[in-house]
Amino acid sequence: MTQSHILSRMLAGLVRDFGQPVMIWQALALVGALLVAWLFARLVRRLLDKRRSARHEAARFGAESLHKALFPLLGGGLVWAEQAVLADYMSTSLLDLALVPLFGIALIYIVFFIARRVFNRNGQAHAWLSIAEKMVSVAVWVGMVLTVLGIHDDVLHWMASVRFRVANERMSLLSLSTGILWVCATLIVAMWLGSVLEDRIMRARSIDANLKVVLARTGRAMLVLVSVLASFSMVGIDITVLGVFGGALGVGLGIGLQKIASNYVSGFIILIDRSLRIGDTINVGGLQGIVTQISTRYTTVRGLDGIETLVPNEKLITDVVQNHSSFLTRGYAKAAVQVAYDSDIEKAMALLAEAARGVERVLEEPAPTPYFVSFGADGINLELGYWVEDAAKGTAGVRSTVNRNIWRLFSEHGVAIPYPTRDVRIVGALPVAAATAATATTAAAVPAAANEGVAASPPAQVVELGTDLAHDAS
Template identity: 80%
Template sequence: MAENRILSHMLAGIVRDYGEPVMIWQAGTLLGTLLVAWLFARLARRMLDSRRRARHEAVRFGAESLHKALFPLLGGVLVWSVQTVLDDYMSTSLLELALVPLIGIASIYIVFFIARRSFARSGQAHAWLSISEKLVSVLVWAGMVVTVLGIQDEVLRWMASVRFRVGTAHMTLLSLTTGLVWVCATVIFALWLGSVYEDRVMRAHSIDANLKVVLSRLGRALLLLAAVLVSFSLVGIDITVLGVFGGALGVGLGFGLQKVASNYVSGFIILIDRSLRIGDTINVSGLQGQVTEIRTRYTTVRGLDGIETLIPNEKLITDVVQNHSSYLTRGYAKAAVQIAYTSDLDRAMALLVEAAQGVERVLPDPAPAAYLVGFGSDGISLELGFWIEEAAKGTAGTRSTVNRNIWRLFNENGISIPYARRDVHLIGGLPAALGGAVEIGPDRAAAVASAPRVEPPCEPGTPFARDASAGA
């Protein structure tokens, strides 16, 4: 009885037509149709390849599955069309059987394409994505086997007979499975639409970079919310219960998730007011680096040492942030130096200007300029001012090169950099200055006694005399 029930579907037609001339006609028609489908699929692949070369890696990653789906999909459409036309003239059991694997395999690769376009944004497959693809493959192949055997009605009746309760709701295995399928399908479809929408927005040239990020994330969030609401309605869940959930979520945000909510709100504020852009070099709380990514919860900053730091967006709103890339990419730098009073001042200033010329990243306009800052106790203070291109990348290396050029040019042209000089004046004789703390021999004492006394340059008791005495 069970064997007759199984053979009463597709397999019965194959057994009936086996060995008949109509089977040869069906086989020839099937092969010809698949050949035409293969040619169309090859042409479609070439057209898609010419369009995807300029696309980012994630699109190319998903297009591989789409290419694999083209042949079975086109083959299924053509076989179904031919089977519909020939059904009134001859038996089409072989064509009907061929439709099952063609449509099933095409469905598998289409699901792969949508999933990869939705989740593999960086061009890399996540671990769970591979597991889900294997699960989809198993389910689709099981469905194809059930369809070929013709026992899908019995399987559906058995699933509907398995009943259980979830809270106060009575559910069956069929309703639960159907609900999960609808939820997954709508969510994945919404994520795929969000991915396509984000790709379109990010490729727009007339929209600011920060506004692109805001629009893409808002669009994906709204599409995902709509998908969840639609899937709940299809399953039969009353969406008014989300009002209670929304109230509880608001209370949770008010007490336990203040920082998280603040970071998300701050992220949207940063993206909307465009105070920071990707590529800007900023300094916040002593950390200097380049903004590489602005997320809704945090901002990624790559430091000058190459280490990436995640900074909460709230910190970028409440703390002082120095943006080195806001308006000017150039920066002003100085090099200070002293020369001896006996040096040629004009020559020294000309050498300072020459030291900055030809140095990498030093701008010729405005030209480097030397200034006389003042007259110090040890020498004449000079200063060289110059502008550095792309100062956000750092100025230490450029200033070091300029200082080395100054040192070389001064040495070559006899410009001396003075040492610190201190004059010490002794009040009274040497023994009086030492206060008897040091004993000297008779010969040295006689020499000191016979030496003429040196008068102090200032009156005893003045601050200078006291300082010199203390220093002695």
């Protein structure tokens, strides 16, 4: 192996300096630089922790990787400065070797930080994150090993010698690898910038929520498009070939991807015209629920039973959608009740109004109002009308509470809710046993009705039974 190789210089220097005083001085310089870097990195980490806000989840996610990159990065910088200063006075073979892992590990953690900012969903790791981190780790460690061994130049020459043809272009393994690396790097940087832009837009208070989503997604898409075009230009690919791809994409959209494209366009229309917002209660196609997420392809609607349904955006554009949260979030409910004819009607109506006061979600304005509805067959029909806040969430619990209050107040103040009463007139003589049983039943029913507080109502229906009833009874 020739002296031009890094391995030869490193090994020759290490072998030459081993056991010499210069090795001790290099070790002391290396340890000192690492100690200073560790203390400074710890100070910087504390300052960053104080400035970090708990509400900025995207900024917090992956910050640990950036903290871990501070020590090797600062250590590498200090060791490089020492190597530059001491190179004129003594051998720096140990410092040269230490620079490789320090900058390599720092690069790994920096890429981890960027990847976790790119592949995050509100602080949750994306499925691609683990794969990206493993690929970066393997690539960087391979590069460090090749650098330490001093054979990276030989590997690059071999990759450049492997040539092949792609369409009308002649490419080498080195140019292909470099192109893929540039494309990945520019995409990651673009997605990182898009994540930062989205975080800034989402924190703005003067912009509408739907407009925030539109601006964030449009900005990220534009950054990705620019990065792809720039990376193609760096690799040497003529971007005019994208015109053919665009034509093929248009044909594909017209044939097989029409629904998908329609959903994406509908999603942007919904976000731009602000017809729906997150938190709105809607009813579409018999599905009623709360909008929890509006994406470019579908809208997530959480039903009143807690089940989330993905509704295609095209359906929200073409179908009739009832938005219960657009202007009026309250709903009207009523409770119908009947009281006996001998009850104090004014008192009963006052108790009805009192039954709705203090109930959760029942609005005080407009105030609950009782109504004298009609004269019924067995009593007077009354009705209580009241307004319920956020009626789209359901009114069954509110109505149940109001009805229980009505029952309790009527019982406490002696307002009777009548049972239906009927007079039965028997025509013709009955046998003695049947007559005795009928008399006993009537005598038992009268005290029971009196104990229940049932008031007799004036209207009564007369049912005449012929002699056939007597024969049946016998």
